Amino acid sequence: MLTDPRDLDAALARSAAAAEALRRIPDGVRAGWLDAIADALDAARDELVPIAQRETHLAEARLVGEVSRTTGQLRMLAAVAREGSYLEAVLDAADPAATPPRPDLRRVLVPVGPVVNFAASNFPFAFSVAGGDTAAALAAGCPVIVKAHSGHRELSRRTAEIVGEALARAGAPDGVFHLAEGREVGTALVAHPVVKAGTFTGSVAGGRALFDIASGRPDPIPFYGELGSVNPVVVAPGADAARDEELAAGLAASFTLGAGQFCTKPGLVFVPEGSRIPELAAASVAAAGPAQLLTESIANAYAGGWDELAAIDGVDVLAVATAGSSGVTPGVVRAPLDTFLAEPRLGEELFGPATVLVTYPDKAGVAAAIRGLEGSLTGTIHAESDEDIAELVSALSDRVGRLLFGGWPTGVAVTWSQHHGGPWPATTSLFTSVGATSVRRFQRPLAFQDAPTSVLPDALKDANPLGIPRRIDGVLTPGAAR
Structure with a gap:
């Protein structure tokens, strides 16, 4: 050695x-x-x-x-x-x-x-x-x-x-x-x-x-x-109306998997204005017990990053993350699209069990917001079969290395066709x-x-x-x- x-x-x-x-x-x-x-x-x-x-x-x-x-x-x-x-x-x-x-x-x-x-x-x-x-x-x-x-x-x-x-x-x-x-x-x-x-x-x-x-x-x-990667997720209006409870449960399971320490964790989720997904996801993790993170420095960074996130003007805290000697708990915040566009910190990765939900008025607005994001490993779209998602696909394709239609990005299959990479800072190549x-x-x-x-x-x-x-x-x- x-x-x-x-x-x-x-x-x-x-x-x-x-x-x-x-x-x-x-x-x-x-x-x-x-x-x-x-x-x-x-x-x-x-x-x-x-x-x-x-x-x-x-x-x-x-x-x-x-x-x-x-x-x-x-x-x-x-x-x-x-x-x-x-x-x-x-x-x-x-x-x-x-x-x-x-x-x-x-x-x-x-x-x-x-x-x-x-x-x-x-x-x-x-x-x-x-x-x-x-x-x-x-x-x-x-x-x-x-x-x-x-x-x-x-x-x-x-x-x-x-x-x-x-x-x-x-x-x-x-x-x-x-x-x-x-x-x-x-x-x-x-x-x-x-x-x-x-x-x-x-x-x-x-x-x-x-x-x-x-x-x-x-x-x-x-x-x-x-x-680094925030792995943006977009829930289209039709999917939100048809299966908001299912999507909220899937989101909660994904961003807390492994105490949120996966590089493909969905850290940024766009949902239509009026969606119940933010509250439902927060309720899903409200009773979660504390989890030990990988190292003390990671736990300290999570606690400090959460405090900064929760203090941003215009952000609603729906599930309060905590950190102590027994471990950390999940956190969920919600912000309107205007607040997200005005505050770059909302688009930064927070390593650990936390996620940011951004409410948007229309798909054109969320597509424009995605084009301003830094690169990520993955991007996900949840939509119904009759919804027009071409603009979302175009925006995400420019910002990610793997594009999912349904499902959640945590979990990376080891195959001939897999691509685990993306524009900076997801990867350097x-x-x-x-x-x-x-x-x-x-x-x-x-x-x-x-x-x-x-x-x-x-x-x-x-x-x-x-x-x-x-x-x-x-x-x-x-x-x-x-």
Whole structure:
């Protein structure tokens, strides 16, 4: 484990050596490493979950499910590595008659090199030591250095031991995986010349500081930060009239799920003027008992943020959030659209079990308000089948990375089609951190012009020894030789 910046050079030299070795190791072998990690974590679940409960205060059932999500995404990304289309192999034959003449060109995505992954506080398994960022980097062929989160140190250390042992048993080279601790070490990793990319899930302030380090290096590197999201929801008039009680119950369950510590929590909800949803949602959470948040600093930030929110002129407090030694309780406020437009703080994320409901006079007004929002991971529309929602779709599509029609945004499926990202400050890039294409963050294109077959990677050879999908002379070709 790395805890002293003075130890980084030696450790990262091993990471650099591992990066070179990974370029020669077949995808199928590397996929086996991911499967081995998943098997080891599943076997250790009953040991790891109690540690996570003790450190994070999250419920046992939630953590058991999160282990399954973590091992599921490891196995999915192993399948992505085996399938091969993630390499985006393209072959274009030479054409001397073209204008200008075209050489033989072949392009493939290659791993960028060692990656530093900052673990998140709110998902101690799925976005932590062996979480999606680690799995995606390994699937792409990149060594990983995980900077553990201070909110679950014991869990991070034990998980790292399990990951390291699984990799060693599977035959992975030394240097493929490291664990690091401490803020000073974390910032030094982002600045270190061996590191070629970074990931982070956390606050805007913390992510921005690391983003600036990554961008300010003599050799700037990509930094994939997931920083903040209010996840706007719009309830159209027809849906409000038809099922306000159902929508209020769904909202209450979603914004309090995990004590409101999900990055996809619906923190901003637009409802028609006169809607009963604000009062109904507040009534749904009125009897909620206190919940412990992940860390003391998160609890303090929630209490301070709530006090500022509740004190804004024009805001009606419908359910009073409280914070004390026994935990925090949910809060609900309501404000008219004019107040929302005049007060930027109403559109800022408050991490924890609180939500802001904004009443609007017409859909044109709410669409205009949405266009003024900062970027979010998700946007949701609840409407009846005969309602015209084109303007709402247009406004939200410009501000979010995933658009839901019905349902609630908490819960992120791990699939080929998933996109977990969005405009700043939801993320610092255009890429997803969940799903098959999350590996793309850790790859770069490399083109070969008029190269002899002997130096081509297998993905670009005419015979297609890997049997992977490729685009040949403009035609997508599944698993065939040229």
